[in-house]
Amino acid sequence: MNFDLSSEAQMLQDSLRRFLSDSYDADSRARAIEAGYSPDIWAGLADLGVIGALFTEDQGGFGGTGFDIALIFEELGRAGAVDPLLDTGVLASGILADLDDPAGLLDEVIAGSVQLAFAHGEPGGRYGGRVQTVATQVGDDWHLAGRKAVVVNAPLADHLVVSARNGDEISLYLAEKGLAGIRPYPVTGGGMAAEVTLENVPATYLGPAGDVIARAEARATLALCAEALGLMEHIRTLTIDYLKTRKQFGRPIGSFQVLQHRMADVLIEIEQARSAVVNLAGNLDGPDRDRHVSATKNLVGEVARLVVEESIQMHGGIGMTTEYELGHFAKRLTMVDHRFGDALYHLERFIALSAA
Amino acid sequence: MNLDYSDDQKAFRAEVQAFLDAELPERLTDAGRKGRAPNKAEYEEWHAILNRRGWLAVNWPVAFGGTGWDAVQRHIFEEETTARGAPRIVPFGLHMLGPVLQKFGSEEQQNHWLPRILSGEDWWCQGYSEPGAGSDLASLKCEAVRDGDHFLVNGQKTWTTLGQHANMIFCLVRTSKEGKPQEGISFLLIDMNSPGVEVRPIVLLDGSAEVNEVWFTDVKVPASNIVGEVNKGWTYAKYLLTHERTNIAGVGFANAGLANLKRIARAEVDGDRPLNDNPHFAARVARVEIDLMAMATTNLRVVSAAASGQAPGPESSMLKVKGTIIRQEINALTRTAIGPWALPFQSETLEGSNEGEIGPDYAQRATGQYLNNRKLSIYGGSNEVQRSIIAKSLLEL
Ligand SMILES: Cc1cc2nc3c(=O)[nH]c(=O)nc-3n(C[C@H](O)[C@H](O)[C@H](O)COP(=O)(O)OP(=O)(O)OC[C@H]3O[C@@H](n4cnc5c(N)ncnc54)[C@H](O)[C@@H]3O)c2cc1C
Numbered sequence: 001m002n003f004d005l006s007s008e009a010q011m012l013q014d015s016l017r018r019f020l021s022d023s024y025d026a027d028s029r030a031r032a033i034e035a036g037y038s039p040d041i042w043a044g045l046a047d048l049g050v051i052g053a054l055f056t057e058d059q060g061g062f063g064g065t066g067f068d069i070a071l072i073f074e075e076l077g078r079a080g081a082v083d084p085l086l087d088t089g090v091l092a093s094g095i096l097a098d099l100d101d102p103a104g105l106l107d108e109v110i111a112g113s114v115q116l117a118f119a120h121g122e123p124g125g126r127y128g129g130r131v132q133t134v135a136t137q138v139g140d141d142w143h144l145a146g147r148k149a150v151v152v153n154a155p156l157a158d159h160l161v162v163s164a165r166n167g168d169e170i171s172l173y174l175a176e177k178g179l180a181g182i183r184p185y186p187v188t189g190g191g192m193a194a195e196v197t198l199e200n201v202p203a204t205y206l207g208p209a210g211d212v213i214a215r216a217e218a219r220a221t222l223a224l225c226a227e228a229l230g231l232m233e234h235i236r237t238l239t240i241d242y243l244k245t246r247k248q249f250g251r252p253i254g255s256f257q258v259l260q261h262r263m264a265d266v267l268i269e270i271e272q273a274r275s276a277v278v279n280l281a282g283n284l285d286g287p288d289r290d291r292h293v294s295a296t297k298n299l300v301g302e303v304a305r306l307v308v309e310e311s312i313q314m315h316g317g318i319g320m321t322t323e324y325e326l327g328h329f330a331k332r333l334t335m336v337d338h339r340f341g342d343a344l345y346h347l348e349r350f351i352a353l354s355a356a
Numbered sequence: 357m358n359l360d361y362s363d364d365q366k367a368f369r370a371e372v373q374a375f376l377d378a379e380l381p382e383r384l385t386d387a388g389r390k391g392r393a394p395n396k397a398e399y400e401e402w403h404a405i406l407n408r409r410g411w412l413a414v415n416w417p418v419a420f421g422g423t424g425w426d427a428v429q430r431h432i433f434e435e436e437t438t439a440r441g442a443p444r445i446v447p448f449g450l451h452m453l454g455p456v457l458q459k460f461g462s463e464e465q466q467n468h469w470l471p472r473i474l475s476g477e478d479w480w481c482q483g484y485s486e487p488g489a490g491s492d493l494a495s496l497k498c499e500a501v502r503d504g505d506h507f508l509v510n511g512q513k514t515w516t517t518l519g520q521h522a523n524m525i526f527c528l529v530r531t532s533k534e535g536k537p538q539e540g541i542s543f544l545l546i547d548m549n550s551p552g553v554e555v556r557p558i559v560l561l562d563g564s565a566e567v568n569e570v571w572f573t574d575v576k577v578p579a580s581n582i583v584g585e586v587n588k589g590w591t592y593a594k595y596l597l598t599h600e601r602t603n604i605a606g607v608g609f610a611n612a613g614l615a616n617l618k619r620i621a622r623a624e625v626d627g628d629r630p631l632n633d634n635p636h637f638a639a640r641v642a643r644v645e646i647d648l649m650a651m652a653t654t655n656l657r658v659v660s661a662a663a664s665g666q667a668p669g670p671e672s673s674m675l676k677v678k679g680t681i682i683r684q685e686i687n688a689l690t691r692t693a694i695g696p697w698a699l700p701f702q703s704e705t706l707e708g709s710n711e712g713e714i715g716p717d718y719a720q721r722a723t724g725q726y727l728n729n730r731k732l733s734i735y736g737g738s739n740e741v742q743r744s745i746i747a748k749s750l751l752e753l
Pocket of ligand 1: 259314489514567
């Protein structure tokens with residue numbers, strides 16, 4: 001057993017951390033939040049090979065393991081980055097890669113020249129993935145009709161990967177974003193999403209859903225949990241700094257034992273989150289994948305709430321403002337529980353999988 | 357012991373209900389239903405309606421134009437109005453400054469300021485906190501120096517709630533640097549339209565701008581605006597605090613929040629059942645409801661022990677801590693209940709443009725409210741400070 005990073009991974013981590021801390025300051029983050037992402041940073045991520053590191057050699061990349069995903073997304077989280085690498089580089093392209101890239105898009109994804117979104121959830125469907133969008137064959141083409149809810153990155157995407165049913169069969173399709181009805185809006189904590197209306201939108205058939213969606217969502221869940229870990233790490237740094245510098249009653253508030261103990265608990269729980277991310281990264285391609293997905297997502301969801309609430313509380317009023325850096329990190333971390341199933345959803349799923 | 361309201365209290369409740377049926381227009385409950393903060397006009401309209409009925413100053417004595425209600429009557433009124441989603445009564449003039457002026461103000465001050473609070477002519481805000489003086493309020497620095505028949509004020513206040521609507525601010529200011537910090541503080545009333553007053557909004561996590569920074573640069577304030585004696589402001593501030601803490605448990609808000617949460621849990625579909633039937637979710641809702649049922653009675657035990665017109669003592673710290681924990685848990689469960697609809701950022705500032713609304717109506721403000729209500733355990737004396745009060749005053753540790 002060895003918990004150290006390989007030397008290549010260490011190098012990637014170092015250069016990514018340096019790149020993000022050079023590129024992300026309060027102003028550039030504010031601009032990226034406004035625009036949904038930062039074109040400069042996106043190009044930089046491609047140049048550094050960060051996107052390529054999310055794919056295996058067969059797929060045209062040079063990584064693609066769970067540990068590669070975890071390393072990259074922890075750094076994005078640490079920087080509070082809002083760029084849609086999860087949606088383009090892991091979720092939607094994970095589906096394409098799994099189906100042998102029928103549309104030949106992966107090279108462009110790795111080069112950073114294309115943006116994708118996975119349109120799966122539907123209004124009223126919560127996290128269950130109930131698919132009512134209908135695919136109908138028209139000659140060689142397919143037409144999609146239905147509504148997709150809270151499609152993250154749809155406003156920026158060039159193509160949408162869409163789940164739809166043909167009778168009882170759920171399959172995956174590729175549609176031009178420009179042909180769908182898009183109602184865009186900002187996401188709490190950064191990024192863009194949209195309500196998507198499909199009115200007989202022509203699409204290409206990619207393949208049957210089978211285990212493809214679950215596999216892609218497992219990878220995306222790992223990415224999200226690793227990002228959450230990075231967000232927690234930065235929040236921890238901010239809060240410890242604040243406890244040391246903020247003075248009330250003539251002394252640093254970090255000298256009050258009650259706050260020391262609370263911060264100690266936060267630290268313990270963040271280490272739990274780190275281990276949960278390691279567990280999932282190591283089991284991503286193993287037989288026990290889904291139990292680990294649920295265990296990790298449940299734990300990270302619970303810890304995220306603790307970290308957000310305790311860090312704001314220990315900052316006092318300043319922790320409630322958008323002006324101070326904590327605000328962005330706290331909001332982004334809060335949203336982690338609202339994608340790919342929340343702590344409650346995964347608790348129930350974990351129980352069911354454990355009984356099976 | 358008898359948990360039922362007396363016949364008189366039941367009759368009072370019926371009277372309040374009849375009043376609300378007749379006088380609370382639906383447009384004034386829109387904010388409550390949507391979970392957004394009422395705007396200035398909504399607050400003012402509701403105040404005027406209550407004032408016409410003589411029910412605006414719920415904890416003032418009749419002699420000053422108040423209701424003279426006892427603690428249980430105030431509780432009933434609070435319960436009924438929040439259950440309907442009426443705007444809350446803006447507390448700064450009515451619940452904070454009013455009682456201070458009645459106890460420590462001169463007759464002239466009482467005659468001048470109190471009627472203007474009732475009529476809505478003045479909108480007050482509270483200028484206590486400063487960037488360097490939060491929990492340690494006595495370390496405040498904003499300075500007032502006597503200069504003939506007026507004071508010259510210099511310094512900064514912050515976190516001033518609804519200061520953007522206010523024309524008057526009551527401040528704690530430093531008038532002496534001698535002795536203990538508490539002994540050099542005075543209670544001063546400042547016209548916000550005076551030259552040298554500047555107000556800047558602070559945007560909170562949910563995008564709302566309900567708090568402000570306020571700067572004073574050589575602001576001239578008539579000496580007659582000092583309340584009570586110079587350098588005795590700390591005593592008045594402590595008295596005010598006991599009144600600020602009435603209704604601190606927020607039982608009415610918690611009940612309304614719980615009802616809303618249950619409505620959402622019935623409407624949200626979770627797999628092949630309503631979210632309500634998810635046993636893990638239902639267990640958490642049940643747990644907070646059980647806590648709330650007991651806390652409502654703790655609240656009544658505390659408020660009915662306080663004599664008519666009086667505020668409860670250190671027991672109110674228990675109500676603050678437990679009450680805020682319960683309300684924040686309800687907010688967190690509500691955020692959980694709306695599922696992926698938590699993601700769209702729906703700021704209050706989008707209010708009014710229907711285009712801003714994404715997803716079901718009940719989802720609009722749930723994330724914002726969760727974030728915004730982190731304030732409950734920070735302001736009005738943080739929960740850490742309240743626990744220290746409990747340790748000192750109730751536990752005598
Ligand atoms: C939304 C909002 C509205 C507000 N409205 C007003 C208003 O209208 N007027 C006004 O004057 N003020 C207002 N306040 C200010 C509020 O009263 C202060 O935020 C509060 O007193 C805490 O001060 P602080 O924010 O400086 O935090 P700090 O005092 O710096 O506290 C930071 C952390 O340290 C903890 N801490 C501090 N001292 C101790 C101790 N001795 N032992 C253990 N823990 C400790 C606190 O509990 C907190 O967790 C408002 C605040 C907010 C957030």
